[in-house]
Amino acid sequence: MPAAPTSGPHPGVVPAARPGPATDPSPAPGVLRVALLGYGVVGSQVARTLLQRADDLAARAGARLELTGIAVRDARRPREGVPAVVPADLLTEDAGSLVDGADLVIELMGGIEPARGLIHRAIAGGASVVTANKALLAAHGPELFEAADAAGVDLSFEAAVAGAIPIVRPVRESLAGDHVRRVLGIVNGTTNYVLDQMTTHGLELEEALKEAQGLGYAEADPTADVEGHDAAAKAAILASLAFHTRVSLSQVACEGITGITAADVAAAQQTGHVVKLLAIAEQTAEGVSVRVHPALVPVAHPLAAVRGAFNAVFVEADDAGPLMFYGQGAGGRPTSSAVLGDLVSAARDRMVGGRGPRESAYASLPVLPHDAAVTRYQVRLVVADRPGVLAHVAQVLADHGVSIDTVRQAPDEPYAVDVAAGTAALLITTHSAREASLAATVAAVRDLEPVHEITSVLRVEGA
């Protein structure tokens, strides 16, 4: 590992190492020097394409993109599966020097440090930066965007959200004249695969997860995916872009899919829904609500048809109306496509003197507390099977200002198989209610004598 700086606001800045100002031209006319930081599944595909499609990229960027080096932790480690087209002597352990000599820097190391320090060093040296590092942006985005702004360079990150799907560019550029009301995203392929398998084959979560691990769709430690942390970082980025305000990861309410059972999925199907893990960003009169949680999505909603490990982002805007962007949210080649799209734009800006859009946070909207979110709920509970119980439960909801849409009592439906004699399964769907009201309501209902169990409480989105 090179001695990459690991702390301070601009830890990697070594301005003296650059021969000139930020607008220092490339050594050869019409050539831009590209430094690649990281050589994993995405980095190796980026390197391959830079070399194999060099002529196309040059024609599109207006400059030849010369891959000057690939920074890795250990250049001598044997590597399998790297593209044969990439010369081994491009590998270097000296990321700092590589960055100092570059016009364009691609950061695919992941994690906070040394990525953060190297990006600051690149920006201070006048290079534009392309990154896929959602964790870094969710944690330190504002500081990095400010540095890029001050230096007049691009810092782009299409690959950080939903892999190959163009979503960052459409939201911040195509919708720049519109008013986005809401974003609903399936932005984690692992959990979508797991939930889809549960839906299609009636599996329990653990079985589906094992299958996903076997197919390489889930990590050995799937925590970041199944607990929703990965989706939360993307939700923070999407909300920031959509509403022109800053949303940090810590402001995202996050609930994963670990509580979802085969019975939940079956009950959802009975009522015409599928269970999806959604990243949700909404703007209301009070501010913005940003959250990740499993939700029931009506089968007729375009998001319900997103199968397997695919991702999709559904956007509702005042003028455009509903839009959806669908594709592969992960994987080396899909993610490399997004990285290279950003790289060509950054190269073009460099050649003609322009800039990509900078951070737009002028709206400075309050991020609402988690329990202020307003949505509909579906509550499944097991109650004593005797007259008056339904009225009793309904009265408790009414007392808390939660209005009931429908109630189903359905002991013969698949989700009610565990209902013992003398009890009945109820499925209550509410109208829109505040999370805080619903939580208080559920607590009160749980305390009722005839209520044996509250089996699940799930939100309904996209209706």
Next chain:
Amino acid sequence: MPAAPTSGPHPGVVPAARPGPATDPSPAPGVLRVALLGYGVVGSQVARTLLQRADDLAARAGARLELTGIAVRDARRPREGVPAVVPADLLTEDAGSLVDGADLVIELMGGIEPARGLIHRAIAGGASVVTANKALLAAHGPELFEAADAAGVDLSFEAAVAGAIPIVRPVRESLAGDHVRRVLGIVNGTTNYVLDQMTTHGLELEEALKEAQGLGYAEADPTADVEGHDAAAKAAILASLAFHTRVSLSQVACEGITGITAADVAAAQQTGHVVKLLAIAEQTAEGVSVRVHPALVPVAHPLAAVRGAFNAVFVEADDAGPLMFYGQGAGGRPTSSAVLGDLVSAARDRMVGGRGPRESAYASLPVLPHDAAVTRYQVRLVVADRPGVLAHVAQVLADHGVSIDTVRQAPDEPYAVDVAAGTAALLITTHSAREASLAATVAAVRDLEPVHEITSVLRVEGA
């Protein structure tokens, strides 16, 4: 009508009318003057948003966007349904002078002239141009892009293809590092509505079309939609962008939906397909194939779920894999969203000195003749119901090099209701074959003695 020039390569150029060079700054710092040409359903929404969202637009564009005038044919004509927020004194019949005083020109007049002349005049005067005029771009795009390039201004046209859906920007920018293989688009809402109604309610085309006209989804004269001309102009633009080559409207093979019957739709459903009018652009080793025709799309394909008047564009790229972009393809507000996204980008470029992507036609690929397209076919025919007929038909296909995937003989299925006694309905699905081979095959099959009728020949796409 002002005396707008109507012919010649740069008919509207009056350089002397501009006080300075193309980079002439705005009169007030931080203000860009916007001229709006056309005040129909899209123009009135654009005007409304420019005035109502002025602060947001200024924050996003980096400059105030001042609407300096709206060019109309007759400024004194009474207008209904125009936004109250737009002052009537913005209307002018002098489009030329309005253009001469503008930094940004929005062309929403439609048609070739005077739109073409006014865009040339705007570009020559140093203004960037946003247009939604697909007919103009399909007919005169190269000449306009060259003029914009020479003048160093933006000429953007997101609204010309698929209304509100961001597709121009994703294809030309997000996918700039990828290799697009194929584009399949539902880019005409009228025909998608008609086909969807036929699918859902079993209507004949005329009934569905009347319904669409009643709801305002179809024009009184629906020719441009149902004959596929509207989709063909969009196919030409999409193919040009996707393959970095020039494709003109005249090179697009075009077949509308007028031949589609309720029986075709029913037969499609029997084999797990829906009928969609597709704009198709494909790159093969020989060149590019660009065509518009009705096609059978497997129900599991994401395009099959595109209902009503919605549009969607499905893109297959080497690295990104499959992508789909979905939304409203027409209408005043959706289209205005796309126009304003382009306007904000053009304004930003003007303020920071950059440029949007220019026309990329370096690949200069041959556009293949119509009968060179390769696809699968489903052929329905009525034959004499006796032994050996199927073998006979199959032999004719084999003789022409057309390989059969499946044959169904199904006299009791809905599409075979008209089959008379002593005859049988056959449904043959082929493997991929050249259009030319298939045409010759169908002609030969039609001549066979036991073949009573070839009921339909439909292509299968997206499998």
